[in-house]
Amino acid sequence: MSELVQIRIGGHQTGLGATCRVDDWKTGPTATFLGLSAFIVYSTWAALQGSHYYAGPYLSPMYSPVIWTDLSQLGAAPLEHALLGAWPQWWPSFIPATPAALILIFPGSFRFTCYYYRKAYYRAFAMTPPGCAVGARPQGQYKGETALLIFQNLHRYALYFAIAFIFILYYDALLAFKKDGEFGFGVGTLILLINPTLLGAYTFGCHSWRHLIGGGINLHSKFPMRHQLWKLASYLNERHMRFAWLSLFWVAFTDVYVRLVSMGVITDLNTWG
Numbered sequence: 001m002s003e004l005v006q007i008r009i010g011g012h013q014t015g016l017g018a019t020c021r022v023d024d025w026k027t028g029p030t031a032t033f034l035g036l037s038a039f040i041v042y043s044t045w046a047a048l049q050g051s052h053y054y055a056g057p058y059l060s061p062m063y064s065p066v067i068w069t070d071l072s073q074l075g076a077a078p079l080e081h082a083l084l085g086a087w088p089q090w091w092p093s094f095i096p097a098t099p100a101a102l103i104l105i106f107p108g109s110f111r112f113t114c115y116y117y118r119k120a121y122y123r124a125f126a127m128t129p130p131g132c133a134v135g136a137r138p139q140g141q142y143k144g145e146t147a148l149l150i151f152q153n154l155h156r157y158a159l160y161f162a163i164a165f166i167f168i169l170y171y172d173a174l175l176a177f178k179k180d181g182e183f184g185f186g187v188g189t190l191i192l193l194i195n196p197t198l199l200g201a202y203t204f205g206c207h208s209w210r211h212l213i214g215g216g217i218n219l220h221s222k223f224p225m226r227h228q229l230w231k232l233a234s235y236l237n238e239r240h241m242r243f244a245w246l247s248l249f250w251v252a253f254t255d256v257y258v259r260l261v262s263m264g265v266i267t268d269l270n271t272w273g
């Protein structure tokens, strides 16, 4: 038994990682740590590039919506795809001119404050504690989410932006059916369509959404439409972790796909020839 481990009166063990559990409790937090770390490293790198995020007609979801586009960059979105046009001259040179930096705060804050991700990174990164009935990292007085982590309560507001992003990304997928004025589709179109679908499955399984749509109703039979939406939210909510990971992976995968097509590393199979 580790030196850190002490036996308290009542049989509980204390000290980081100390536990009476005999099941494989370490695999979950370890996989979470590796998966989230990989995503954070990749998405930070991709967001700072400012290039190769567009391969007509495909736009990376990490860059959507494009507020301004810097046409001097390879693989930048065309002017008509940017809400406010060309990148402004007054932009400070010490801040990277990348469209992703202007929008990632919205999906990022939604994920960061998600109830599932809180559990995941409190366990895998903060180790407070690393698992149920497992000794936690030593810490000061616990104040929960009423002090330092009070911003977690903003999740319900981040939800509104996340819902808006689903519609924006479906719009991008619709644009991916047209290239140079000609209707068609390619592998990229399918990838772009799957992306908001998975994000929708994740977002509409959100605890805040479930509460918003049905939590305040006393008599569900009086609100049949909301009751159906609440049932769908409950179904997705039970699978929230699964869709959290699937949608996270797919966002990165879509960016990788668009990036590689834009760089000419791979060729998109499509009907445009």
Ligand code: FES
Residues within 6 Å of the ligand: 110, 114, 115, 116, 117, 155, 202, 203, 205, 206, 207, 208, 209, 240
């Ligand atoms: S609880 Fe996970 S997205 Fe809201």
